Amino acid sequence: MSLMHRLPDLLRRLPKAFGEGVGRTAVAGGGGGGSVLLSRGSIRHVAFYPVPPLKTAEAVPEMAGMPAAEMPCEPGSAGQTIVFSGVRLDRGGMRTLAGIDLVLGERRIGLLGLNGSGKSSLLKLMVGLLAPTSGSVSIDGLSPMADAAAVRRRTGFLFQSADNQIVYPIVREDLAFGLEGDAEAVAAAIAGALGRLGIGTLAGRRIHELSGGERQLVALAGVMARDPRTILFDEPTSQLDLANRNRLCGVLDGLPQQAVVVTHDLDLVAGFDRVLVVGDGRIVADGDPAEAVAFYRRRYG
Numbered sequence: 395m396s397l398m399h400r401l402p403d404l405l406r407r408l409p410k411a412f413g414e415g416v417g418r419t420a421v422a423g424g425g426g427g428g429s430v431l432l433s434r435g436s437i438r439h440v441a442f443y444p445v446p447p448l449k450t451a452e453a454v455p456e457m458a459g460m461p462a463a464e465m466p467c468e469p470g471s472a473g474q475t476i477v478f479s480g481v482r483l484d485r486g487g488m489r490t491l492a493g494i495d496l497v498l499g500e501r502r503i504g505l506l507g508l509n510g511s512g513k514s515s516l517l518k519l520m521v522g523l524l525a526p527t528s529g530s531v532s533i534d535g536l537s538p539m540a541d542a543a544a545v546r547r548r549t550g551f552l553f554q555s556a557d558n559q560i561v562y563p564i565v566r567e568d569l570a571f572g573l574e575g576d577a578e579a580v581a582a583a584i585a586g587a588l589g590r591l592g593i594g595t596l597a598g599r600r601i602h603e604l605s606g607g608e609r610q611l612v613a614l615a616g617v618m619a620r621d622p623r624t625i626l627f628d629e630p631t632s633q634l635d636l637a638n639r640n641r642l643c644g645v646l647d648g649l650p651q652q653a654v655v656v657t658h659d660l661d662l663v664a665g666f667d668r669v670l671v672v673g674d675g676r677i678v679a680d681g682d683p684a685e686a687v688a689f690y691r692r693r694y695g
């Protein structure tokens with residue numbers, strides 16, 4: 395039975411499961427999960443995951459009806475539920491975001507919008523690099539500001555320019571920076587991350603001698619070595635030539651992690667589970683990639 399058919403049953407169970415709050419529930423046999431934002435006793439937003447972002451009740455029957463906070467979550471398992479509740483954000487004395495209510499849980503999420511529309515700000519709010527002026531953000535029930543260390547362990551951020559996150563001159567030294575564990579574990583994490591991206595041969599190279607595309611992949615390896623559940627990408631292809639852009643797309647396809655991707659590369663989001671368009675400080679479109687991209691082209695093209 396599809397998730398949509400189970401909607402009435404799902405909604406009946408929600409107030410009991412979550413009360414006045416936000417949460418995710420799993421639906422037995424539904425092949426996915428759902429997120430619901432409850433506020434002042436009414437349902438503000440419902441989102442379904444056609445692709446399960448985490449283990450679901452289908453795979454683990456005893457999880458049926460279990461509130462998100464109680465679901466077993468193993469390190470490295472894909473997916474977190476990111477919730478924006480009445481978020482407003484002022485930057486430089488100007489209103490950047492004006493009332494964002496969102497529950498994000500899909501495996502591949504795209505964010506589109508014009509320059510200056512607030513896309514990077516949305517990503518930064520998710521990991522506490524910015525604090526909302528009012529409203530709140532949570533990620534799997536944690537506050538990006540108050541629980542910053544835990545949130546950043548579970549949530550990687552790939553900046554638009556790789557140079558912003560590269561600290562040490564040699565690739566393997568840079569990747570080791572901040573990794574926990576003994577030397578053997580650190581070496582294994584680094585080799586694993588470089589290997590998954592097909593750039594194991596770069597381990598001993600000087601970073602400033604690498605091409606922009608290689609540097610971008612090294613920065614992504616640095617994020618992956620920490621084994622986060624979610625990776626936030628800020629315009630990952632904007633500085634890449636076509637070959638490196640295609641390589642990064644291939645990498646993105648195969649990533650086990652949940653990914654939230656800000657981009658102007660409309661083809662990149664074609665296979666995503668959900669795409670949102672940011673405009674005038676709000677979410678002006680939210681749907682499947684074809685719908686959202688068509689809206690974006692109509693409105694801004």
Ligand SMILES: Nc1ncnc2c1ncn2[C@@H]1O[C@H](COP(=O)(O)OP(=O)(O)O)[C@@H](O)[C@H]1O
Binds near residue numbers: 507508510513
């Ligand atoms: N460091 C900053 N100080 C003040 N305002 C900023 C700063 N960075 C961005 N802004 C403003 O915030 C708004 C949103 O920026 P941003 O989230 O970077 O947009 P996008 O990523 O969609 O291009 C823009 O109007 C921009 O001018």
Ligand SMILES: [Mg+2]
Binds near residue numbers: 513514515628
């Ligand atoms: Mg930006």
